[in-house]
Amino acid sequence: MMGQNIERKIIGILRVLSGAGEPIGANLIARQLRHLGIVLDGRTVRYHLKIMDEQGLTKKEGREGRLITPKGLSELEDALVSDRVGLIITQIESLSYQVTFNPWKKEGKVILNTSLIKKDKFKEALSIIKRVLKSRIGMSILVICRQEGERIGDLVIPKGEIGLGTVCSITINGILLKEGIPVEAKLGGIVQVSDFVPQRFTELVTYGGSTLDPLEIFMQSNMTSVLNAVGAGSGKILANLREIPAVALDKAEVILEGLKQIGLAGTVIVGRPGQPVLEVSPGLDRVGIVVLGGLNPLAAVEESGIKTESKAISTLVNFSELRPIEEIK
Structure with a gap:
């Protein structure tokens, strides 16, 4: 043996x-x-x-x-x-460490989720993705699009498919880590949205005890209603939670604001020291930070009946390769 x-x-x-x-x-x-x-x-x-x-x-x-x-x-x-067991947390920690993106210089590597979409369905899927990202239910408006035979990081796009890379919210963990702020990835889950405002987590899976990325699990299980959240303001979307030391809060907020200015952080909800964020309490002297998942646009595509092959926390690419979603045709 x-x-x-x-x-x-x-x-x-x-x-x-x-x-x-x-x-x-x-x-x-x-x-x-x-x-x-x-x-x-x-x-x-x-x-x-x-x-x-x-x-x-x-x-x-x-x-x-x-x-x-x-x-x-x-x-x-x-x-x-x-x-x-625990393989996903190992992958999160490994890729977070490899993030080199500097928000002030706008250069370095970020983490992507990758998705494969059939060529004949891509135009319809792209329209949905643009609608979701315009509503800020996602990590970033910046994406990578590649044709068959081309690469997104380590992924080679198969024949008959188009590849799309969306910025993974775990990128924020890596950026904060590089700025000297310890980050602990806690959980991924489903967040209830009412009147276009995220209200609370309704489903949770911790990263430490999961083989797959929780957001991938929820997406594949058809547990989201992203299209309803975008259209009617009420639905269930993907998000994850990380914690940082309370003493690092001021510095983290400056960094997160900088990321928003360059289109790298859509909707981020920052808690207060020791206080619940979306009804989840952080540890002692800790602060919870919720980021809407980069897979939300693809969850919406799946809800519309278009199948994708999506992988969370998939690969690393240079920030310079990203383009605004509106430039993708």
Whole structure:
């Protein structure tokens, strides 16, 4: 029986391959493993791939590429619960640390959610996304759009699809961290909106005990009503909560205001020290900060009957690659 540390690496490689959609090599796998908190060089990945080929979990495609096999997909599905639990918080912490964006210089890397939309549905989906972002039910009006064969970070856009990258709200965690403010990602959930104002969390999932991003879970479970929130002012939308030390509140508010000025923070709700924010209480001498999720526009697209393949907290890109949503045609 393989050791738990080795199995974690194997499962990580299988996760990367399952999400690639095409054959990829050891060096690219190694880069994507870092997003899962697994640090391996290309040579070590090749060693594991050779063993995985022999076990029937992967197969060679071309000179260097690998694909996951049906057996590999089954193994991934049956992965140890102890290995999977907490994986999302590891990914959050890893990507937050890698954020380099400087709001004063307007340069550096930010975190994106990625979505794949069928070409023949993209125009209709884009109209919905623009409507949602115009209403500020999202993280940012800045996006990336790529055609088949192009890349959004590590993601290669498959044939017949258009890729869209929306700024992930976890980017704020990384920016605050780089400015010297400790940030703890607490939970993701559903927020009730009434009269166009966010009122309270109605569903909550903590990041520390979840395998997947909670906002992804709620979106895939059809638990949102973003279109109602945009049109009638009453509905359920995606949001997440992080906490910072109360002593850092003044500095954090200056940073958040700066982010709003450059279109990188849509609706942000900042609590007071020790006081509930949207009816969720922070820890002692802590402040809660709620940010509306970057996946809200895609949740609205799903509500309209258009299927997407969306992944939260997906990849890192340079801020310079982002464009206002209104420029996307």
